[in-house]
């Protein structure tokens with residue numbers, strides 16, 4: 239019997255372990271009144287550029303804005319098409335539409351949940367300007383193939399790395415592989431703030447300069463606005479908190495990998511359950527933002543209910559592919575046209591995973607699942 243509910247993430251336990259450093263960081267920002275811009279934001283930007291091995295890193299107020307300003311800076315506009323996956327958080331495609339361009343969805347690989355790189359070329363038209371691969375659940379998409387296609391058709395690649403900070407492809411951190419990489423510091427992410435936050439990384443000076451202007455009302459110099467932009471800033475308190483946490487990120491990601499290994503070992507022999515196949519492509523290093531099972535016997539929702547009744551949280555990421563959402567009805571994509579993602583949405587179930595999840599809790603969760611099946 240699990241008496242205290244096991245949540246998907248446990249942010250308070252993480253906080254208690256680094257409380258002194260976090261509180262000290264917040265106090266420093268308040269002492270220096272460095273709330274917007276300034277030392278702590280610049281310091282964190284520098285650390286992130288170093289971490290991702292890129293020349294530039296720019297703090298923004300969310301992962302959504304990171305994607306939005308990246309596309310905007312690259313000149314994506316009305317009439318353009320942008321290829322992406324239908325199996326992602328809404329924001330990935332929302333920003334394409336917000337700029338007047340059209341999202342073009344490519345079905346996914348059922349083994350990785352990422353965009354199926356073999357289906358991209360058939361969706362390219364003379365309007366296609368960019369590809370947004372999403373490194374879903376923390377597993378890098380097949381970047382070799384995606385970059386090769388992008389080069390062949392002269393397309394931009396914007397990595398949606400919002401769920402994958404610290405993940406690697408061929409020994410390189412995600413985010414720094416395409417033209418622009420986008421991160422979210424939403425509280426449930428692997429590197430998480432205590433509020434909203436986001437970032438772009440790039441090696442392209444022109445794009446960096448453009449995003450710097452766009453995030454600051456289109457100005458380089460205060461009160462001298464050269465174009466229409468937005469207000470999108472990472473605040474000092476979030477930056478200082480994230481600087482503290484960045485030092486622990488590799489360790490936390492390693493713990494997530496260990497937890498996934500334990501889950502895989504203990505759940506791998508159940509016929510009706512498929513555990514994540516993370517090692518198909520030896521080039522990828524998964525950071526398990528989510529640990530996601532496929533429940534193959536049609537009883538996913540029942541299992542979820544059973545776990546909930548027994549004090550274990552689980553989540554369905556995502557219940558619908560993007561082309562089924564009301565907001566994208568205007569694209570007129572027929573049901574059945576992206577069969578893999580449509581099937582996956584009925585099978586996926588994500589279990590609790592976070593660095594501090596202890597063995598006892600993992601075993602309790604596994605026992606419960608085994609009892610059910």
Ligand SMILES: Cc1ncc(COP(=O)(O)O)c(C=O)c1O
Pocket residue numbers: 300301302303326327329330372398400401421422423424434435436
């Ligand atoms: C894949 C993906 N893209 C974009 C976003 C948007 O990030 P944010 O919530 O920081 O705006 C998220 C996170 O929620 C995400 O998971």
